[in-house]
Amino acid sequence: MKSKLTVAALALLAAYGSQAQDTIVKIGHSGPLSGAQAFAGKDNENGARLAVEELNAKPITVAGKKLKFELLSEDDQGDPKAGMAAAQKLIDKGVRYVVGPYNSGVAIPASRAYNDAGALIASVATNPKLTQQGYKGLYRINASDTQLGSKMALYAANELKLKTVAVIDDRTAFGQGVAEEFKKQARAAGMTVVGHEFTNDKAFDFTAILTKLKTKNVQAIFFGGYAPQGAPMARQMKQLGISARLLGGDTICTAEMGKLGGDAVGDNVLCSQGGAILDKAAAGPGFKARFKARFKQDADVYAAAYYDATMMYANAMRQADSTDPQKVQQAISAGAYQGVAGTYAFDAKGDMKQSPVTIFSFKGGQPVALTSY
Numbered sequence: 001m002k003s004k005l006t007v008a009a010l011a012l013l014a015a016y017g018s019q020a021q022d023t024i025v026k027i028g029h030s031g032p033l034s035g036a037q038a039f040a041g042k043d044n045e046n047g048a049r050l051a052v053e054e055l056n057a058k059p060i061t062v063a064g065k066k067l068k069f070e071l072l073s074e075d076d077q078g079d080p081k082a083g084m085a086a087a088q089k090l091i092d093k094g095v096r097y098v099v100g101p102y103n104s105g106v107a108i109p110a111s112r113a114y115n116d117a118g119a120l121i122a123s124v125a126t127n128p129k130l131t132q133q134g135y136k137g138l139y140r141i142n143a144s145d146t147q148l149g150s151k152m153a154l155y156a157a158n159e160l161k162l163k164t165v166a167v168i169d170d171r172t173a174f175g176q177g178v179a180e181e182f183k184k185q186a187r188a189a190g191m192t193v194v195g196h197e198f199t200n201d202k203a204f205d206f207t208a209i210l211t212k213l214k215t216k217n218v219q220a221i222f223f224g225g226y227a228p229q230g231a232p233m234a235r236q237m238k239q240l241g242i243s244a245r246l247l248g249g250d251t252i253c254t255a256e257m258g259k260l261g262g263d264a265v266g267d268n269v270l271c272s273q274g275g276a277i278l279d280k281a282a283a284g285p286g287f288k289a290r291f292k293a294r295f296k297q298d299a300d301v302y303a304a305a306y307y308d309a310t311m312m313y314a315n316a317m318r319q320a321d322s323t324d325p326q327k328v329q330q331a332i333s334a335g336a337y338q339g340v341a342g343t344y345a346f347d348a349k350g351d352m353k354q355s356p357v358t359i360f361s362f363k364g365g366q367p368v369a370l371t372s373y
Contacts, residue, residue, distance in 0.1 A: 022059075022068040025323055027052060027310055028095035028119075029071060030086045030110065031102040032078035036228035039256045039300070040102060044124075045073050046295050047306030048099045053294070055314050062317050069314070076110070078103045078201075087113040096325045099309045101125060102302070104145075104173035111138055120325050120332075122309035124274070124302050126250070127177040131349040137329045139346055141305050141312075143274030143355040145174070148249045149181025149224075151357040151373045152272040156220055156247060157189035160270075165247075166195040166218040168209060168233070170225035175201070178249040179224030186222075194218060201226060206233045210240055220245040227252050230269075231260030238264040250274060254301050258365030267361045270370075275341040276356045277369040278304060287340045308339030 029048050031041035052069045059066040072093055074086035083106030090098065096119045101107040104127035114121050115135040123130065124142040131140050143151075156162045165186055169179035183193050194216045197209045210233070213221060221237070221244050223230050230252040237246060246269045253271040261269075278284035278299075287307065291299040316331035317323050336345035345353045360367040 021065055023062065023065045023323055025067050025069050025097065025314075025317070026093065026095045027069055027071050027313070028090035028093075028098045028100075029073040029306075030076045030083060030090065030098065030100035030106070031073075033073065033075035035077055037078045037102075037226060040251075040254065040302070041075070041078075043300040043303050044100065044102055044306045045071075046291070047299065047303035048310045050291055050294055050303075051307045051310035051314075055311070060314060060318050062323060063321055067314070067317065067323070069310075076101055076103075076106050078106060080105050080109050083107075083110045084113060086110070091117040091119065095119060097313050097328075098122065099306050104130060104177060108133075108173060111135060114138075118325055120313070120329055122312065124250075124305050125174070126274075127173045129173070129177075131351050135350070136333070137325065138350045139309075139332065139344070140351050141309050141344060142250070142302070142352070143357050144351060145177035145181045145249070147355060147357050148272045148274065149178045149183075150185035152222065152247055152249065152270070152359070153182045153185035153189055153191070155270070155272070155359050155373055157186065157191050160220070160245070162191060162219045162245075164192050164194055164216070164218050165220045165222060166197070166213045166216065167193060167222045167224070168197045168199060168206070169223070170199050170201045170203075170229060172201050172225070174249075174251065175224035175226075177224070179222060182222045182224070182247075199225070199229065201229060203229060204232050206236050207240070210236055210242060213244075214240060214242050218244045220247050222247040223252065224249065225251065227254050227257040227260065231257050231265065234261045234264040234269060245270060247271065250301060253360045253367050255298070255366055256300075258362050258367070262365075265362050265365065267363070269362050271360050271367070272357050272373075273301060273360060273367075274355050274357055275305065276372055277358050278341065279369070281340060281342075283340045304339070304341040308337070308341055308344065311339060312337040312344055
């Protein structure tokens with residue numbers, strides 16, 4: 001009769017042996033986990049984390065071995081220099097599958113490092129330049145600035161019947177890109193753009209810019225930038241008695257906008273976000289419920305997209321029967337993956353073939369979907 005110690009030792013060896021048979025797949029996340037945009041970085045990270053936990057709870061088998069996924073997350077601070085350092089850290093740790101970066105200004109330079117290392121990248125960064133670099137393993141899992149800016153302009157012209165607008169951008173790669181696309185489409189749709197002002201992504205006082213625009217009697221101001229600046233801008237518009245609507249892209253379509261802006265953020269604020277209305281998507285309500293149960297908070301703007309990107313990688317590994325990034329890339333590029341937030345099928349550049357844009361407003365501090373456009 002074996003001793004209890006021997007039985008325990010054999011059990012440990014068996015457990016170790018089965019783990020040794022698993023193939024470890026490292027998923028890297030790069031995003032702003034500190035600073036004013038940390039709310040977005042953490043939400044995105046949680047989307048990827050939920051996918052990793054679900055994949056490990058029901059393991060998939062590739063090339064005869066179970067896959068075990070690990071999430072490695074780095075704080076890129078929403079800063080290009082820190083983003084390059086984060087990229088190098090992930091590459092050095094053997095990461096070949098990346099979700100992020102979130103900011104266009106980080107994603108554009110960092111994608112070169114990831115590409116050179118043979119890593120695949122799935123990013124929500126919207127600046128068109130991202131996918132113009134010619135990297136085969138880079139996928140934009142979201143609408144581009146072209147779609148976000150132009151659809152917001154079309155909604156403003158066709159549905160809100162606006163005639164006179166102004167633009168403010170924060171000079172980031174994202175802010176400039178989306179503002180220029182809005183401006184271009186606004187003019188094409190017959191609106192007059194009476195001013196284009198500039199700020200930065202650290203500013204909080206917009207009084208001088210807004211006072212200047214107030215004299216031009218604008219019906220709306222389009223802001224190319226992020227919620228930590230958009231919210232005080234909305235507050236200052238109210239204080240200055242500016243009745244114009246505040247319009248923006250996906251980065252102000254967040255509960256953080258309502259939280260920071262208070263009663264200055266309501267149906268006067270409208271924003272465009274890539275993807276269909278989550279509540280109307282088949283798997284949307286289930287995802288939202290699982291996310292809230294796990295993290296004790298609602299999923300924000302791109303949690304579902306980061307979840308989908310992680311699941312898309314896993315699905316392509318199963319299709320390719322390989323964890324070799326080159327074979328996985330071929331499977332992604334040739335196929336289509338049905339996720340929570342949409343269908344991920346890509347053109348030759350890595351942009352989504354179809355990416356609907358949803359227009360949101362705010363009610364009770366929360367973004368509320370109006371229509372897909």
